Amino acid sequence: MKRQSDKKTENAFIRTLVYRLYPSKADQVRFQSYCDYRRYIWNQYKDESDHAYQRYRYEKTYYAKLGMKVKAKDFCSKYPTLIRTKKQINHDKKAWEYQYPSKIALMAMTDYDNAMSNFINKAMPDWGKPKFRSKRNPRQGFKLPAKSFKLSGKTITVAKGRKDKKHGNLVLKTRQEFLDYPTGTVSFYMEKGRYYVAVPYIIPKEKLKSNTEFKGTAGIDLNVNHYNLYDGQHQVIDLNMKQLKFYYERIKHYQRLLARKRKFDKKNIGSHNYLETKTKLQRDYSRVVNIQNDFLQKLVLKLCQKYERIIIEDLDVKHMKMGISSKGLHRSMFGAFRHVLTYKCEQYPNELIVADRLYPSTQICSKCQYRKTGDEKITLWGNKKHHTKHNEYICYQCGAELDRDENASINLYQYLESKWYKEKSRTEKQTV
Known part of the structure; x- marks a missing residue:
């Protein structure tokens, strides 16, 4: 389920x-x-x-x-x-x-x-x-x-x-018992030889609230293959588990076999060996999706039960996937993480704050609030002017040396106290 x-x-x-x-x-x-x-x-x-x-x-x-x-x-x-x-x-x-x-x-x-x-x-x-x-x-x-x-x-x-x-x-028949709440339109579907049913339930808010006491604030910076979390202490959440690495290698192997069969034997694409490797590829893809969904649900549940306020970035995932690292972005589950986090925060309830899309969390120094502009900006290839790497943040005003992703998570943690957020709230009040 x-x-x-x-x-x-x-x-x-x-x-x-x-x-x-x-x-x-x-x-x-x-x-x-x-x-x-x-x-x-x-x-x-x-x-x-x-x-x-x-x-x-x-x-x-x-x-x-x-x-x-x-x-x-x-x-x-x-x-x-x-x-x-x-x-x-x-x-x-x-x-x-x-x-x-x-x-x-x-x-x-x-x-x-x-x-x-x-x-x-x-x-x-x-x-x-x-x-x-x-x-x-x-x-x-x-x-x-x-x-x-x-x-x-x-x-x-x-x-x-x-x-x-x-x-x-x-x-x-299923292996899990259905809930006793009222339901709406039910959809039955079959995919990859398996049969499913999606049942919507109308559950009162009182039965979904948890009795846990929330403490503190967390700023989460989403990156390829890992998430950076800061709540007073820096933590790195690794997304590359051993199981996923094993299945990714096997998926690559099956894709090569299918591409070779399409290239040299175009007439017999529907052969027994071709269909056998195709089913194996679909099986591994479904296992990867299940592992990722299970990891994501458990991670978001821990965050919602621990922190009162969670701050994340407003990323344009659709246009980011058109770049070079589209496969890494897809496997990092940026959109799925935000989707699960939004309804989980409403359930418990937590306060989910989405930073403005133009907020330069990677360019601001978390210690002195100095903002890099022009040739001093950090890109995916680092900084050519000062010959720094893409994961290095060196402040040219106070001399602080930090990891780029760690610095971004600290800035998200301090987002509500930043000048950017205060100016934005002022303009919103004036427009109203």
Whole structure:
């Protein structure tokens, strides 16, 4: 069982937990057929929506020549009337469709409507038009609303189709017991030969609060392969564990084998040896992800139970990964660390302070607050003017010699007392 995502409501937290399922061979076939049915409805509904969208674009250009504007919201409100509604699609079902739960089709169509409305709003992250769902995608799944399944102990029961006389209800088992809190939309999916279910729970805040007493402040500087923490004493959290090094070497070996097979034997890519090495590569990747998630959850839990106030940087991870050390940044889990830390701090509760993105924590001296500018700045390659390394910080005013990452963590620890934070708070008050 692993935690997937947590969201906050007024009086409770919506916590989503992922359970692994262990279906029989017959249930695996039914599970796969439910996934295929959702994919069929999605693609069918997409074809009809594309015709309406083409008409919207035609009318938009036509009215633009006349000096009139057609808003993008009109597509979500007006043009779905050109498509068959959800009730009409359920009414026009074919005979073979009645052996599947009708809620699978309804959830597929609602998800596509939400994806299309996000496509029209270009301000949404990862903006793009909904794509065709292929059966070759490594991840297949379907969704069900709250009233179409039952949770009891270690089993989840899915209601069968209305005219399915051959089978009973689909009963899937797990090794962990489900919680007794109310749930919402549940998503079933299969990936790499394993079956999972993601169950959201609405848990009251009172039952999530801990009785630990928080003490002190911690400043955390995120770096490739290690985190630097300062709470009065400097600590280095190493991310390169022995297990990960072993799996990284084996992943590199399997990738070389696959690249060699693609280069010299392009016709037999689907051979037995090729598929065998591919499954081994996927197995090692999944093990690395599990080790990293387990380490991250335990690390954040210790931080939230120990410190009252945690200060981190606001890093632009998406653009940082476009640089040279993209693999190291990806393995250092900058984005995942901040995501887990935000909802953990709301749960306990802690005060999470995110320093401004322009705050130069690596360029300021932690002892005399001297800031390096121009040719004196420290880069990833050090400083050419003074011939210093990238991990050395030498203050040219007070003469202090510190490690670069240690100096940055101390500056984050002192962020609330810095001139940068005080000026920022003043400007915010003036604007308000």
